[in-house]
Amino acid sequence: MSIISRWMPRLGRRSPSPPRVFPNTGFTRIPSDMVVDEETFPDYQESRYYPVRIGEVFASRYQVVGKLGYGISSTVWLARDLNQHSHVVLKVFIRSHSFMEEHRDKELNSYKRISSVSATSWHPGRKCMRTLLDCFNITGPHGDHQCMVHPPLWDSLTTFLMRNPDDGRLPGPLLGAVLFQLLRALDFMHTECKLIHTDLRPDNIMFGCKDSSIFDEFEQRELENPCSTRETEDGRVIYASRQLNVPHHQMLTPPVLCDFGAVVSGEQQNTGNAQPPILRAPEVILGLPWSYEIDIWNTTRTHLADMIALLGPPPPEMIASGRHSSKYFSADGNFKYDIPPAHTLDSIETTLQRLNLTEEREMFLKFVGKMMHWDPKKRATARELIDDPWLKAVNT
Numbered sequence: 001m002s003i004i005s006r007w008m009p010r011l012g013r014r015s016p017s018p019p020r021v022f023p024n025t026g027f028t029r030i031p032s033d034m035v036v037d038e039e040t041f042p043d044y045q046e047s048r049y050y051p052v053r054i055g056e057v058f059a060s061r062y063q064v065v066g067k068l069g070y071g072i073s074s075t076v077w078l079a080r081d082l083n084q085h086s087h088v089v090l091k092v093f094i095r096s097h098s099f100m101e102e103h104r105d106k107e108l109n110s111y112k113r114i115s116s117v118s119a120t121s122w123h124p125g126r127k128c129m130r131t132l133l134d135c136f137n138i139t140g141p142h143g144d145h146q147c148m149v150h151p152p153l154w155d156s157l158t159t160f161l162m163r164n165p166d167d168g169r170l171p172g173p174l175l176g177a178v179l180f181q182l183l184r185a186l187d188f189m190h191t192e193c194k195l196i197h198t199d200l201r202p203d204n205i206m207f208g209c210k211d212s213s214i215f216d217e218f219e220q221r222e223l224e225n226p227c228s229t230r231e232t233e234d235g236r237v238i239y240a241s242r243q244l245n246v247p248h249h250q251m252l253t254p255p256v257l258c259d260f261g262a263v264v265s266g267e268q269q270n271t272g273n274a275q276p277p278i279l280r281a282p283e284v285i286l287g288l289p290w291s292y293e294i295d296i297w298n299t300t301r302t303h304l305a306d307m308i309a310l311l312g313p314p315p316p317e318m319i320a321s322g323r324h325s326s327k328y329f330s331a332d333g334n335f336k337y338d339i340p341p342a343h344t345l346d347s348i349e350t351t352l353q354r355l356n357l358t359e360e361r362e363m364f365l366k367f368v369g370k371m372m373h374w375d376p377k378k379r380a381t382a383r384e385l386i387d388d389p390w391l392k393a394v395n396t
């Protein structure tokens with residue numbers, strides 16, 4: 001009996017798939033004097049990027065089947081896990097200077113922290129964040145590159161809005177679902193992982209997809225109609241990225257929070273710059289100490305002059321304490337630059353056009369207002385916002 005038990009797992013296990021053969025002809029050639037994808041960045045250096053080839057197999061397991069995207073710190077590829085017979089996403093980091101290495105190391109350490117806490121937690125927010133499946137190094141012509149492996153997702157909230165024919169805006173119920181997922185993720189990060197994301201924006205919120213056929217279709221397109229390429233003088237091939245097909249909306253899964261390369265600890269005092277400039281919380285702009293509350297501010301996506309037009313001037317003590325206040329305010333506390341005409345949340349919130357009932361509009365305004373306070377200590381926490389009446393109503 002013990003012999004049978006010992007062999008049963010082996011009998012049910014599938015052998016690894018053989019790598020597929022991808023075409024090396026039939027590409028649309030991009031003219032040599034044109035730039036494509038990562039080459040368009042002003043500080044692009046060819047030697048920093050690993051020259052990924054479609055069809056290449058990494059770690060004797062992951063075969064690259066197509067290019068999904070690119071950034072200043074990495075290129076992103078759809079791959080097939082030959083052992084698990086499923087698709088994954090590979091993020092291949094550049095070989096870079098110290099700042100990019102710090103970004104990469106922060107991301108890996110954040111995933112490790114999140115994974116460690118998730119292993120013993122029942123917090124629902126642990127399922128609202130992208131997970132890391134594997135991590136390894138690959139050696140390129142100019143040095144080593146780190147590669148992270150993730151479950152495949154469909155696309156970002158940014159792309160969803162661009163593809164949405166309805167004026168690029170989220171309907172009330174969908175907005176509520178996105179915010180609910182985001183706030184769950186933040187509550188888990190803040191209360192259990194003790195981490196601050198610092199880079200909340202639509203690009204870093206991604207939808208999943210229950211329909212794995214969109215990944216199969218992507219791979220098949222690459223086999224039948226290879227993406228455009230440009231070959232450099234030294235023989236490097238630059239592939240043009242391509243999008244996944246749009247799945248039926250019922251196949252989309254709730255969005256998850258991604259990209260943890262700018263994460264910092266909430267258990268230390270933070271005073272330096274954080275967040276994209278256009279999205280910075282007032283305490284970051286003014287050079288004050290900041291903490292978890294800046295993630296809550298990020299969901300409102302506003303800027304200093306607009307903050308003043310909407311909220312009035314910041315408290316005098318906040319101006320007096322800020323290390324950078326003199327850049328924006330005179331000695332008597334007046335803002336040095338032009339301020340848009342005063343307005344209210346009701347006048348600027350385009351989502352309100354979708355809310356027909358006066359009661360629903362008022363509930364939504366109260367919800368947004370809880371996040372928009374000069375004083376970070378007066379902002380609602382992620383946990384408090386999850387329990388807000390408007391968010392509960394749209395998620396029932």
